[in-house]
Amino acid sequence: MKLKKLKWPSKKNRSAAPGHLRKPSRIMDYDEAVTVATCLREQEGRDELFNDLVTPLKDRVKTPGELAEALANHEKAVAIYTRVVEREGAVPLTKFLAISLNVRGNALVALGKLPEALASYAKAIAIYTRLVDQQGREDVADNLGISLNNRGLTLWDLGKHAEAIADYDKAVAIYTRWVEEEGREYLAKNFARSLHIRGKALSALGKSAEALADYDKAIAIYTRLVERDHCTYLRNGLAMSLNNRGNALRDLGKHAEAIASYDKAVAIYTRLVEEEGREHLVNHLALSLRNRAEIHLWQSPQDLAPSRLRKAVALVH
Numbered sequence: 001m002k003l004k005k006l007k008w009p010s011k012k013n014r015s016a017a018p019g020h021l022r023k024p025s026r027i028m029d030y031d032e033a034v035t036v037a038t039c040l041r042e043q044e045g046r047d048e049l050f051n052d053l054v055t056p057l058k059d060r061v062k063t064p065g066e067l068a069e070a071l072a073n074h075e076k077a078v079a080i081y082t083r084v085v086e087r088e089g090a091v092p093l094t095k096f097l098a099i100s101l102n103v104r105g106n107a108l109v110a111l112g113k114l115p116e117a118l119a120s121y122a123k124a125i126a127i128y129t130r131l132v133d134q135q136g137r138e139d140v141a142d143n144l145g146i147s148l149n150n151r152g153l154t155l156w157d158l159g160k161h162a163e164a165i166a167d168y169d170k171a172v173a174i175y176t177r178w179v180e181e182e183g184r185e186y187l188a189k190n191f192a193r194s195l196h197i198r199g200k201a202l203s204a205l206g207k208s209a210e211a212l213a214d215y216d217k218a219i220a221i222y223t224r225l226v227e228r229d230h231c232t233y234l235r236n237g238l239a240m241s242l243n244n245r246g247n248a249l250r251d252l253g254k255h256a257e258a259i260a261s262y263d264k265a266v267a268i269y270t271r272l273v274e275e276e277g278r279e280h281l282v283n284h285l286a287l288s289l290r291n292r293a294e295i296h297l298w299q300s301p302q303d304l305a306p307s308r309l310r311k312a313v314a315l316v317h
Helices: 030-044 047-057 064-087 091-110 114-135 138-157 161-181 185-204 208-228 232-251 255-275 279-299 305-315
Strands: none
Touching: 064 091, 091 114, 091 138, 114 138, 138 161, 138 185, 161 185, 185 208, 185 232, 208 232, 232 255, 232 279, 255 279
């Protein structure tokens, strides 16, 4: 089988940066869909499969029927890649088999099929790990980190907290190596995301001091990317980490520092919601306002906390 030269889709065919954390109704990122489908079209001449994979993902998938249809299409992609890689020896396509497995895992999560999703993530992780560890494939390090986080989130949802933390630790270790030691700054945003995910898990387990360390590091990265590199699309991630940092500080009894962190989160969300019209973030703004008001209420019940609580409530009604 003669393989054609593989190329990533051009920038104009790729969407903006993905959301901060996995959304159950969004089975994959549009740019990743284009990557998978483009390579399938090049190798198989399957224009109809390209459309089946990409078109439903231009907007967020909403209904169970649409999710099931999308999953069926990703099953086709996995089947094709499995055939050409394992049976026909198309080794250069191994990465894309792993991408398809990860994407299928996301679709299974969206449909609530968590054990099946774990199996799909595990296969993707095994391939990525082999490519990174045995072949030194820097280009798939990010994919490995993403798949580890996806499996960790799924394990967490299944109540397997220790296993989830282990996956988060592996993801953070990967990004620590490639960003801090190797200087691969293009991986920094997913490094920050991984730290945030692990921080949330540690907070939920009552490990507030460890969570705070992760949030501090994530905030430093997000701040650098937003202020120095003008990655304004990451402001939501920055605000989310600031809010959760406030929670960790609150749990540690450091109320003044918690309020300062909430203040920064509120300022960012206020701009995003009230000045830029990003209404989908209104609940995030309300949450940060409520968190800040609750501390004020504990400290000085007669102060401004009741009015701040009313503002938070008003935002979500």
